Amino acid sequence: MAAFARVSGSVGLITLQNPPVNALSAAVRQGIVDSVQRALREPEVKCVVICGQNGIFCGGADIREFSGPMSGPPLIPMIHSIEVAAKPVVAAIEGSALGGGLEIALGCHYRIAHSKTRLGLPEVTLGLLPAAGGSQRLPRLIGVPAALDLITTGRHVTAAEALQLGMVDQVTDRNVTDVAVKFALSVVGKPLDARRISMHSCPHSPDLDELFERTMQHVRQRARGAIAPVACVQAVRAAATLPYAQGMEKERELMATLFTSGQARALQYCFFAQRAIGRWSMPSGARWDTSKPRPVHKTAVIGLGTMGRGIAVTLAQAGFPVIAVENHEKQLMAAKQAISGMLERGAKRRGVTPVLNKITYSRDIQSVANADLVIEAVFEDMALKEKVFQQLSAICKPGALLCTNTSGLNIDHLASQVRNPELVVGMHFFAPAHVMKLLEVVYGPRSSSEALATAMAVGKKIGKVSVAVGNCQGFVGNRMLEHYVEQALFLLEEGATPELVDQALEEFGFAMGVFRMSDLSGLDIGWRVRKGKGLAVPDPTTGQTARVQQGRRYSPVADLICEQGRFGQKTGQGWYQYNTPGSRVGKPDPWVHNFLKDYRARHGLVARRIDHQEVLERCLYSMINEGFRILEDGIAAGPEDIDVIYVFGYSWPRHRGGPMFYAHMVGLPKVLERLEHYHQAHPDVPSLQPCNLLRKLVANGSPPIQKWKEVMKKINSRL
């Protein structure tokens, strides 16, 4: 709702009240309409101030209302009634003014912001555009180039930047409502037409056509099939070229298309999923709201390879003192230099002082004795990690949290090496650790809820999107990825080329297809893992690598490529060829095509035509099937956890919501039917066999994704 009060004799104060972010629900909109009418009706009221309660102006339209039928007064006429009011209306902005919240402020005649406020039109991140006049008013106020930037990226700006851009009239460190009330009184009686943004025309910018073309090209490239950024450019173009009323009509048309699109549903699902993962629970029943994190003051990182360096930088940038340990002098010196460079570059980008003194370097593992949290990031080798954990157990102070950055080794086994296994958890960062947002926090059967709560709290403090997951081979992300990669290799055996597979995946929205991606990260990494698992082994009798391993179909194609020393970009050859080692632009490689031809001939395989649909179905559905198994096993608490992991750690296109949301959009019966079809064709590939939970969900009428947990609970309670 919105409260109305008369203050300082003649100021009508309208306060938006809808905790926690004063979102514009139907009740709030009704409250604003009623309050504005009252303010205009009462002769004692000479001017109006609009503010929000609890230190936040407004977080925008109530996103929860988008999934149902709309009721209550619409935003556009409401904002119009503010703009045409004959009494001056001032927005007193603090906390956040986002989306519809900023659009209300743009309808006001003046805007005063607290210095700590953030403002923006983030609708594009929800698959929408600022369709309450924002796409038409903002360019008129701050010019087309700046408005295009803000509207197509959804980026939030600080109050200082907003002032510089001309979005607000004043910034204050004092109580913003008090300042706005005084200001409103000072402008009573002044003409208002010049303050009504819709009456302006867009400030003239040179080369507008070229700017729109360039921006359109840029957003198409960046958005990879997302439609909202494209619509945002079109809406701003309408503001620049059409009178306000026609621009509003264009804004309405574009919004109508976006509003009902699957992409908007996917992006809004992501918004809530990202928040839902913070409410974690463990199979023991321990939960986020009943488990207390331990205090963490000092941290330590063991092993300063690529991952360790990135982790140390992340911790230091978040304000933690870090003891960085590497036992080889040369490596330590190299790491120190690299870390300092990363901190300096990061600080320059953010306009702050680099926190070089937060990190203490040491060759001696004993120096971590006082740390409250230690993250082990040594080479991915169980024997080595066992030794580190045994040492840590003897050295660290009681109660210290011992974490491993393993990307798939057994956390429980590592926990068995220490005195207090309940204090061991996985903190699986993604490379580069100081850039990638995702953190899988892995609890083992013996991890305490306090340990998990502590790792989740640290994850939040260092700015990571942290997802709590159970312990299993590959955890959630890599466990699913294995099936995706496996299908891609099988498709090569059956007739596809790396570029065909990649093209299908890139058209779907991935920034890089599976082969381009493995060329970038290095083929040797997976090869080493497969050798460790006993998969990549040549047959001693024929010298050939077998196509069946451990009782199921196995493709040795990637191993054979590695045997040629083709490790991807770093060697100048992998699935593609590169002009020079280290070059990033790969071309299709006739050597690979011939190799695949020979390989098929050697194994009696007949190439067939494979289309994009089959690539997507085989690669994505097998991975989704594994996602259902993960849910069945209780490794992830819900589909949101899996989807957030894929969006933030594996470049899954956000406008497709994540793999589990995608399955829900495609329809579970269809996913089941296609998996059955492919499993029949490839009975030696267990990952194509539809899992129980998927069958159960379909048998239960394929409930919407928000209700899957109910079916999961039923299955688990019967176990």
Ligand SMILES: CCC/C=C/C(=O)SCCNC(=O)CCNC(=O)[C@H](O)C(C)(C)COP(=O)([O-])OP(=O)([O-])OC[C@H]1O[C@@H](n2cnc3c(N)ncnc32)[C@H](O)[C@@H]1OP(=O)([O-])[O-]
């Ligand atoms: C014609 C249409 C034109 C207009 C379109 C729009 O305006 S589109 C909208 C454009 N606006 C945006 O895109 C802004 C979206 N919001 C944000 O960016 C941030 O919430 C924040 C910066 C406002 C506050 O950050 P913070 O870290 O302090 O807090 P937090 O993020 O943890 O959220 C706390 C709780 O509030 C909930 N909730 C939040 N916003 C909304 C909402 N609009 N609605 C409903 N709920 C919302 C959130 O789910 C969470 O609930 P939970 O999990 O506790 O049940």
